[in-house]
Each structure stands twice: as structure tokens, then as C-alpha cells.
Amino acid sequence: MYRSHNCGELRIENEGQNVTLSGWVQVSRDFGGMTFMDLRDRYGITQLVFNMESNVELCEAARKLGREDVIKVKGRVKERSNKNPNRDTGDIEIEINALTILNESKVPPFTIEDDTDGGEDLRMKYRYLDIRRNSVRDNLIFRSKLAIETRKYLDGQEFIEVETPVLIKSTPEGARDFVVPSRMNPGQFYALPQSPQTFKQILMIAGMDKYFQIVKCFRDEDLRADRQPEFTQIDCEMSFVTRDNILDTFEGLTRHLFQSLKNTTLPSFPRMSYDDALKQYGSDKPDTRFEMRFVELNDLAKGKGFGVFDNAELIVGICASKQSGQYSNKDIKKLTEWIQRPQVGAKGLVYVKFEEDGTIKSSVGKFYDDDALRTWGDKMKAKAGDMLLILSGEAEKTRKQLNELRLEMGRRMGLMDPTEFKPLWVVDFPLLEWDEDANRFHAMHHPFTAPKKEDQERMKTGDHETMKALRADAYDLVINGVEIGGGSIRIHDRALQSRNFDLLGFTKEEAEAQFGFLLGAFEYGAPPHGGIAFGFDRLCAVMNGQNSIRDFIAFPKNNQGRDVMIDSPSPISDEQMGELKLNSTHIPTT
Ligand code: ASP
Numbered sequence: 001m002y003r004s005h006n007c008g009e010l011r012i013e014n015e016g017q018n019v020t021l022s023g024w025v026q027v028s029r030d031f032g033g034m035t036f037m038d039l040r041d042r043y044g045i046t047q048l049v050f051n052m053e054s055n056v057e058l059c060e061a062a063r064k065l066g067r068e069d070v071i072k073v074k075g076r077v078k079e080r081s082n083k084n085p086n087r088d089t090g091d092i093e094i095e096i097n098a099l100t101i102l103n104e105s106k107v108p109p110f111t112i113e114d115d116t117d118g119g120e121d122l123r124m125k126y127r128y129l130d131i132r133r134n135s136v137r138d139n140l141i142f143r144s145k146l147a148i149e150t151r152k153y154l155d156g157q158e159f160i161e162v163e164t165p166v167l168i169k170s171t172p173e174g175a176r177d178f179v180v181p182s183r184m185n186p187g188q189f190y191a192l193p194q195s196p197q198t199f200k201q202i203l204m205i206a207g208m209d210k211y212f213q214i215v216k217c218f219r220d221e222d223l224r225a226d227r228q229p230e231f232t233q234i235d236c237e238m239s240f241v242t243r244d245n246i247l248d249t250f251e252g253l254t255r256h257l258f259q260s261l262k263n264t265t266l267p268s269f270p271r272m273s274y275d276d277a278l279k280q281y282g283s284d285k286p287d288t289r290f291e292m293r294f295v296e297l298n299d300l301a302k303g304k305g306f307g308v309f310d311n312a313e314l315i316v317g318i319c320a321s322k323q324s325g326q327y328s329n330k331d332i333k334k335l336t337e338w339i340q341r342p343q344v345g346a347k348g349l350v351y352v353k354f355e356e357d358g359t360i361k362s363s364v365g366k367f368y369d370d371d372a373l374r375t376w377g378d379k380m381k382a383k384a385g386d387m388l389l390i391l392s393g394e395a396e397k398t399r400k401q402l403n404e405l406r407l408e409m410g411r412r413m414g415l416m417d418p419t420e421f422k423p424l425w426v427v428d429f430p431l432l433e434w435d436e437d438a439n440r441f442h443a444m445h446h447p448f449t450a451p452k453k454e455d456q457e458r459m460k461t462g463d464h465e466t467m468k469a470l471r472a473d474a475y476d477l478v479i480n481g482v483e484i485g486g487g488s489i490r491i492h493d494r495a496l497q498s499r500n501f502d503l504l505g506f507t508k509e510e511a512e513a514q515f516g517f518l519l520g521a522f523e524y525g526a527p528p529h530g531g532i533a534f535g536f537d538r539l540c541a542v543m544n545g546q547n548s549i550r551d552f553i554a555f556p557k558n559n560q561g562r563d564v565m566i567d568s569p570s571p572i573s574d575e576q577m578g579e580l581k582l583n584s585t586h587i588p589t590t
Contacts, residue, residue: 002072008044010339013093014077019094021046022072022102024132025065026112035062039073040112042137047080047093048073054097061099068105068112068129074098080534094219099245111520124564127555137430143540145261147214153256157249159210159236164199166192166216170514171222178229192218195533197446197520200237201490203205204529205521212236214536223559226482226538226549230557234485234539237531243473243489246530247271247425250477254423254484262543269477271425279398284429287481288422290415292318292397292406295380297390306367307344308348309390314398317350317390319380320409324353324361324387332363339391339405346401352388355552358573397560407481424478428452431472432503440505445474447504448497448518449488450530460499467503477534487532494522 002022010019026038026045035050050062065071075094080367110118112132130136151161167190170177177191193199195217201213212518221227234253238246248294249268258264270288277284278298297315309315327335332351339346351372352362360370360377368376380388389409391402410416421569431451432441443449451459455470473489491497497519501511512519540552550556557563577583 006043007039007041008088010077010092010094011044012079015080015092016081017077018074020072020074021048021079021094021213024105024112025067025068025069027067027069028062028065030063037062037065039071040132044088046089047084048075049078049093049095050099051095051153051214054095058096058099061101062096065101066105066107067078067106068132069101070103070105072100072102087276105289121558121564124556124558127565130552131188132162135365136551139544140263140554142544143536144551146257146536146540146543149257149260150212150214150253152251154210154212154236157252158209159212160208161213162203162208162211163213164193164196164215168193168199171174175221178218178220181582183579183581188493192578194219195233196235197448198515198529200235201448201518201526201529202521204237204239205524205526207239207527209239210237211531213224223557223561226541226547228537228549228553229558231538231549231553232536234536235531235533236487236533237529237530239527241489241528241530243427243475243530246483246487246489247427247475248531250532251423251425251484252536254477254479257539258421258543260419266421266423269423269425271427273428274426274430275428277426278399281406282399282401283481284426285478285481285483286403286424286426287407287410287416288424288478289417289420289480290410290413292320292409292415292428294402297376297379299367300372300375300379304367304372306364309364309392312392312394312398314395315390315392316398316402317376317380317388318402318406318409319377319382320387320413321383322385322387323409323413324355324385327351327353327387335389338408339401344401344404346391346405347393347439348391349405350388350390350392352382353391354382354384354386354388356385358384365441374422421479426478427475427476428471429474429476430468431455431474432467441503443500445472445486445488447500448490449474450496456496459496459503470541474532475532479542482538484534484539485532485534487530489530491525492522494519497522564580 004020007021021039024040026040028035028037032050036044037048039048049389050059054060073096075093075096077092078095080091080093094111108129109122109126110116110370112129116133131140146329167180170191175194177194179189179191182188182190196213200211215233215235216230217233218230219559240462254265258266273283277286282294294316297317301309301315303310336349350363352360354360354377360373362373363377376388382388389405391398430444431449433444435442447469449472452471452473459470476484476486477484498511537549537552541547541549551572554567555563562568
């Protein structure tokens with residue numbers, strides 16, 4: 001028997017019991033007559049005591065143990081004289097009377113502690129050691145529980161989990177595909193799914209009514225902290241539903257997950273149109289933990305002889321509450337430099353300070369007298385002590401820049417509490433997005449998204465400008481400024497789907513070759529349907545107030561898309577290349 005208890009289990013109630021524990025040596029402290037050792041497993045840490053007086057040989061063996069050696073011990077549970085209130089097992093220790101070394105460990109390349117000395121690359125290379133650390137282990141446990149609660153909730157709503165294939169053909173979700181050569185079909189390739197989109201729609205046509213899957217998706221994109229080439233979605237689809245049915249169902253799921261895993265009751269899930277989100281926050285994923293909404297000043301600030309504003313398409317600002325006293329001229333200069341960095345790219349920054357003593361200070365005082373500036377302040381609901389920060393220029397760019405500034409001010413002012421959660425549905429996304437460079441439309445969500453009912457007729461016949469203005473029944477769930485997921489009501493009519501492929505620049509033949517199966521299925525009684533997918537890894541990170549999804553993935557890839565532990569991707573043998581007909585010498589000539 002390896003153990004009677006695990007290392008996180010024993011309490012004062014177990015005093016006097018003879019127990020057996022197995023685990024890893026975390027640390028040992030030798031006090032001559034006694035050696036104390038922390039033994040660790042997934043469940044916790046228990047203190048062991050080896051006493052020289054009772055067994056010299058045993059004590060000497062214990063002294064020789066190093067970090068991460070795997071041992072089995074037998075002993076008696078004793079009350080500790082100096083208790084450790086920070087540890088669940090901190091009231092007791094085990095007086096050891098037998099020790100077996102199960103396996104020795106080399107000295108690990110970094111410390112297995114919460115604050116490790118290991119850098120990212122080293123931790124990834126030895127991920128099995130990294131996962132022994134509390135934080136990583138806890139993240140994986142959280143992830144497991146999140147998956148289980150997701151299944152429980154959706155099962156309770158009569159969703160059925162269906163596995164869809166991993167070797168498929170390209171489904172355009174806006175990224176590049178990973179492809180897999182087919183040995184049995186030389187010169188042909190499978191694509192790994194960017195999402196199970198077409199399959200879940202087919203399942204609706206097949207009458208499954210409510211589908212879900214916790215599923216791996218693959219997108220060959222440049223990587224960032226919140227992206228991985230393979231990631232997991234909670235993917236869902238429902239039949240005979242309106243947009244609001246879907247939003248309500250997934251609000252329910254999100255509430256359940258926060259309640260069961262974080263003991264948090266979420267506030268309401270307001271809905272905001274895409275247009276309003278851009279106008280008020282400059283972003284389709286606004287962080288609504290704080291206000292600082294955009295206020296437009298074109299009507300008040302134009303035509304007063306200040307050329308920069310007079311020539312701007314948009315003059316727009318935010319009101320930073322109680323900041324006028326916090327920003328000296330030097331600080332404003334620094335903030336201006338911050339916003340002029342190429343990453344943000346604003347030309348300049350206009351400020352108006354409403355000082356506590358009633359005076360007004362502004363960088364544009366030459367052009368606007370106090371009365372004029374006060375009208376801005378009134379429109380922006382500024383109080384004494386507040387500071388307006390105003391940008392101007394081309395509308396779309398200026399909004400993006402002000403979004404960056406708003407977020408930066410939110411950070412500086414401590415308004416982004418990681419323990420607070422503010423959900424928001426952003427709805428009514430544009431259907432199509434015009435790509436100036438490629439001179440063509442892209443689907444803003446994906447090509448299967450339906451235009452809003454009132455836009456369907458216009459979509460069939462409209463001109464270019466009409467197409468740009470079409471709205472889709474598409475929605476995103478945003479929490480604390482992070483896009484948790486998105487979905488849409490789908491087209492379920494062959495003619496409308498064909499029209500959409502047309503608009504997206506597919507020829508009839510291309511549409512047929514890529515999506516003939518779906519278009520064909522639409523002709524056999526496709527029910528109205530729609531769905532959504534949540535980024536599972538991202539949800540884990542957001543629920544824990546963290547940015548990096550990597551910390552919630554057992555074996556993530558680095559920024560070059562490499563798994564440094566198994567050293568992948570890697571070359572394959574000539575023999576494999578040959579079998580796959582990938583060598584130039586093997587590519588068939590006809
Ligand atoms: N397939 C979509 C995505 O991966 C989600 C959906 O429309 O349901 O973003």
C-alpha cells in the first residue's frame with residue numbers, strides 16, 4: 001500500500017493514528033537531533049519529523065534525501081507544538097518510523113514554489129515540474145471543474161454533446177487552416193477545424209435541436225498572450241430559437257459558472273449595439289467596470305478658430321474624475337507622449353482641468369474662454385477636480401485611440417478591480433466588413449451568419465453602400481473588456497446563403513466545391529437555428545482575473561507556436577514524407 005491518506009488530508013482529529021503517506025520531498029530542514037521535512041502531493045503538504053533519538057539510521061537516510069525525491073513513509077500523527085495556520089494540515093506532523101525511497105530526482109532546474117525562479121521557457125520545457133507548483137495545478141483543477149459545471153448546466157437544459165471530426169475540410173472563420181496530408185489520397189489534405197461551425201449547423205438540420213461540445217479548435221495565426229494555435233471552445237447550437245433565446249440561455253450558463261466556481265452572483269447582462277459600443281467606448285469589447293464614456297464635442301468645439309479641431313472629423317473626449325490635481329504639466333506631457341507612441345498613434349492631446357478652486361486650465365485656453373470650456377464640462381458632466389482629455393481627427397482612428405487612453409486612465413485610477421465582473425452583450429454587428437486593401441467584403445463574424453430580418457430584402461438586391469450598412473443577428477459576450485464568446489443566428493435558406501457567398505467573392509463553383517454539402521442540406525428542411533461559442537481557456541483566465549490563457553492550458557505552445565517540451569513541430573523522416581507523397585520526387589507528375 002502506498003498511502004492511507006494523501007498529503008492534504010490529516011487533521012488534529014487524526015492524532016495518534018498510524019498512517020502511510022507518499023509524495024515528493026518539498027524541502028527538508030536538519031536540526032541535528034531532528035529533521036523536518038515537507039512532503040507534497042496534489043492535495044497539499046504534510047510535515048514529517050525524523051527523530052535521531054528514536055532511530056539513527058532512519059534519520060540519516062532522511063538527511064540524504066533531496067528536493068523532489070519520491071518517498072513513502074509510515075508514522076504516527078502528532079499534534080505540532082508550533083502550528084502553521086496557513087496550511088490545512090498545519091496542526092499536525094507525522095513522526096516517521098519507516099521510509100522507502102520510491103524514486104530519486106535530479107535537482108530540478110527551478111524551484112517548485114509559488115514564486116519560482118524559473119523563466120517561461122524553462123518552465124515550459126519542464127512543464128511536468130511546473131505543473132507540480134500550486135498555481136498551475138490549481139488552474140488545471142479550476143479548468144476541470146469549469147468543464148464539469150458546463151456539462152452539468154447544458155445537460156440540465158437538454159443539450160446533447162456530440163463529437164465532430166477533427167480531420168475536416170476548411171471552414172473559413174477568418175484565420176489560416178492547419179492542414180494534414182492524406183496518405184491514402186496523395187496530394188490532398190484535410191484541414192483541422194477552426195471551429196465545428198458547419199457540423200453543428202448540419203446537426204440542427206439533422207434534428208438534434210440543442211448541441212454542445214467542449215471542443216479543440218485550430219487556427220494558424222500569429223500568437224499573443226491570449227491566443228494559442230489550438231484552443232478550446234464551449235461550442236453550442238440551437239434550433240427554433242430567436243437571438244434572445246440564445247442570449248438568455250448563455251447568460252444562464254455564465255451565471256451558473258460564476259456562481260458555482262467563484263461564488264459570485266453576476267450583475268445584469270445589459271445589451272449594447274455595436275454602433276453604440278464604438279461611439280461610447282471606441283471598442284466592440286468595452287470594459288464596463290468603469291464609466292468614462294466618450295462624449296462628442298463637435299457641436300461645441302468647432303468653428304472657434306482652433307484649426308486642429310476645425311479640420312477634424314470627430315472631436316471626442318473622456319472625463320477623468322478627480323484627476324485635475326493629479327496631473328502637473330509634466331505629467332500631461334508624459335501622458336501626451338504615451339498616446340503619441342506608434343502603438344496608439346494619436347497626434348496630440350487636449351486637456352481641460354476644472355480645478356477644485358473653480359479655475360479652469362486648458363491647453364486650448366487661447367481659443368476657448370472659460371465660458372466655452374464650461375459648456376464642454378457641462379456636456380461631459382465634469383465636476384470641480386475633474387479633467388477632460390480630448391482627442392480629434394478621423395472618426396474611426398480617434399475612437400480607437402481614445403479607447404486606449406480610456407483603458408490606460410482606468411488602470412491608473414485603479415478602476416479595474418480584478419475581483420469585479422461586468423458582463424455585456426454587444427449585439428447587431430455589421431454583417432460585412434469592407435477590406436480596402438483586398439477590395440472585397442469579408443464576413444464580420446463568419447459566412448453563415450444571417451442578416452437581421454429587416455435587412456434580408458436589402459441584402460438580396462442592394463448596392464455597395466447598402467451592403468456596408470447591413471446588420472447581422474450576431475452578438476458577443478464581453479466580460480471586463482474581454483471577448484468571452486460570440487455567435488449568431490444563421491442563414492438556413494439556400495438562396496440567401498448563396499447570395500452571401502456571392503457578396504464574399506466566392507464564384508458559384510467555389511461555393512459549391514467548399515460548401516456544397518451545407519447548401520445541399522439546406523434543401524432538406526433546415527430549421528431556423530443559431531448558436532454561440534465561448535472561448536473556454538479565456539473564460540478560465542477572466543474568471544481568475546488573469547490575462548494569459550497559457551496558464552490554464554496544461555501543455556501550451558510558445559510564441560513561435562512550438563511545444564518546447566516535446567520539441568514540436570519537427571521534421572519527419574524521408575520515409576514518412578515518401579508515404580505522404582510530399583517529397584518532390586514523390587509528387588505525382590500527372
Ligand atoms: N463558430 C463561431 C466561432 O468560432 C461561433 C459561432 O458562431 O457559434 O467564433
